Amino acid sequence: MKIGIIVASQQKESQSAKVGAFLASKLKEMSVETWTLDLGKNPLPFYDSTQTESNSVWQGVWKPIDSELKSAEGFVVVTPEYGGMASPAIKNFFLHAGLVQLGHKPALLASVSAARGGAFPIHELRASSYKNTKICYIPEHLIFREVEHLVNGGEPVSQEDSYIRERSVFALKILIAYANSLSEIRESGVVYDARFRNGMS
Template sequence: MTTTLISASHRPGSCSLQVANWIAGALGRMNIETDILDLAQIDLPFWSEEFWNEGSRELAQWMPFSERLQNSDALVIISPEWAGMVPPKLINFLLMCSRQELAYKPALLVGVSAGPSGTYPHRAVTHEQQARTIKWYFLPDHLIVRHVGAFLNPKPEQISGSRLNPDHPLNRRLELGLRILQTLAQDLKTSAAANKPESVSIWTLRSE
């Protein structure tokens, strides 16, 4: 079983990437293989209609990432909240996922905020139409890492409210969420193997 973690921030060495590494550590302790996709390090073109053409440069750039996603069993999307929105690279990345890369796979969403917010990534990514198009399954219990700086790199007086405290509610919720994610991934993998239709790009169904 492999879980792909997508760090959606554009910033190199971002807090979102640090959160991804924190989650990867938890998965490692569960003996789950991980694959981290850091969108800050991935140079993909913005989606265009050229993406529909099998011989296009845009599609050729995407295919290595498509294969990595297809080989994954579960997903964790880590997105910062920027002015109440998700980073544009994340939306562009999801537009690229039109070849059933994420179909029939469970996903845990993790919102990241430097302050007390962090709810908007969940709203932006999980709306009904997108879920139907991509065919993925979101866990109803998502995580929000608020005041991420203090949580990741606490001062001595902040240890009890940080990731370094094993009894911190986020550590407990993360462990529970990841266990549910892996159980659901195994069940969906078994079901999809028996029932998944022939692979087809969602764009082949578009209106001409």
């Protein structure tokens, strides 16, 4: 099994990337292969409708990512909270990636906040990013509040650090269970009909 980790900070060095690396390490401990797309280190061009498989954006930037997304059986989406919102980078990602890459695959949402926030990006992505991608967010999510003091390597330094580490393992186990189950649903063929590619509005 392979899980793709999408790190949605727009900074080259970020707390979101730290969280993504931590979650990847926990998945590897469960014998799960991981692949990470860090949108701070590898920003995507802003999406526009002229980006097709025949142009340079597809060949040079998106094609390698497309291949990795298609081969993943589930995802972890890590986004910072910017002004009470998910990052522009992750919204742009969901315009590039769609049904073919993400459809009917489970995803765990993880939000990162420098302070005590972090809930709004979870609500925003659950509300707006699934319609045409048909990504399946699992009921669990993670919020890394005051993230500078969390998952920094070594032993936990606080009760909250211990809590989020343990909850992360719990949530990742659920993600893996969903990934195993949803693969059977995709293979059944019932989820694909060209007439109904997009969700209803």
